[in-house]
Amino acid sequence: MPTPSIQLTARGLGQQFGRLVLFRDMDFSLHAGTSVAVTGANGSGKSTLLRILLGLLTPTVGEVQLQVEAKAVPRAERVQHMGLVAPYLGVYEALSARENLSFLAKARRVPGADDRIAAVLDRVGLADRADDAVGTYSSGMQQRVKVAAALLHEPPILILDEPSTNLDAPGRSMVRTVQDEHVAQGGLLIVATNHASEAETCDRTVAIGAHQ
Numbered sequence: 001m002p003t004p005s006i007q008l009t010a011r012g013l014g015q016q017f018g019r020l021v022l023f024r025d026m027d028f029s030l031h032a033g034t035s036v037a038v039t040g041a042n043g044s045g046k047s048t049l050l051r052i053l054l055g056l057l058t059p060t061v062g063e064v065q066l067q068v069e070a071k072a073v074p075r076a077e078r079v080q081h082m083g084l085v086a087p088y089l090g091v092y093e094a095l096s097a098r099e100n101l102s103f104l105a106k107a108r109r110v111p112g113a114d115d116r117i118a119a120v121l122d123r124v125g126l127a128d129r130a131d132d133a134v135g136t137y138s139s140g141m142q143q144r145v146k147v148a149a150a151l152l153h154e155p156p157i158l159i160l161d162e163p164s165t166n167l168d169a170p171g172r173s174m175v176r177t178v179q180d181e182h183v184a185q186g187g188l189l190i191v192a193t194n195h196a197s198e199a200e201t202c203d204r205t206v207a208i209g210a211h212q
């Protein structure tokens with residue numbers, strides 16, 4: 001599937017919770033075929049910014065607009081164009097990885113779901129354990145399920161919040177390859193990270209400073 005042209009724009013974005021001001025006057029425009037690191041100290045607002053970009057949280061001020069093929073996407077539909085890996089995402093522990101993905105594939109109406117599920121399970125290195133209950137997985141294996149889920153519907157935008165969490169060296173390498181391939185195929189990659197080495201591999205950085 002050819003990757004559509006995409007542009008994700010933030011204008012005058014500001015977020016505060018009560019008296020805690022996370023960021024203000026944030027403007028950027030992100031395009032297909034690029035990788036963007038979102039950096040900042042613990043608690044600076046990286047996850048919050050990603051939730052705003054996804055359309056899951058309304059910013060205190062400002063707006064986010066997604067354009068796909070030069071057409072504005074309504075906020076409620078934005079997430080359909082995005083794949084998310086985040087610590088707060090859950091997996092159904094009683095279900096196998098294949099069943100978790102099958103459930104998501106139905107919800108997202110993924111065409112050719114069985115083949116696509118097999119492909120992403122292989123991609124994240126879970127083919128051998130795909131039919132075991134996710135509750136029996138190690139934390140790194142559960143993180144791999146989240147990566148597979150984000151890739152399932154071949155979204156043009158990948159939003160990864162600390163994707164290397166709980167992963168061993170081969171797992172981190174797998175995530176790095178997934179990221180590189182996504183950008184090479186014309187996708188937009190946004191990755192929140194506390195690791196300078198991960199941020200340095202991205203084309204640009206959106207740095208958040210905490211103002212209190």
Ligand SMILES: Nc1ncnc2c1ncn2[C@@H]1O[C@H](COP(=O)(O)OP(=O)(O)OP(=O)(O)O)[C@@H](O)[C@H]1O
Nearest residue numbers: 017020022040041042043044045046047048049194
């Ligand atoms: N819904 C909310 N209500 C009140 N405060 C919130 C809410 N969501 C986040 N915060 C606060 O906003 C701040 C930023 O949180 P956020 O999770 O975005 O930081 P982060 O940069 O992703 O941190 P980390 O590097 O630790 O993952 C924290 O102080 C957090 O407690």
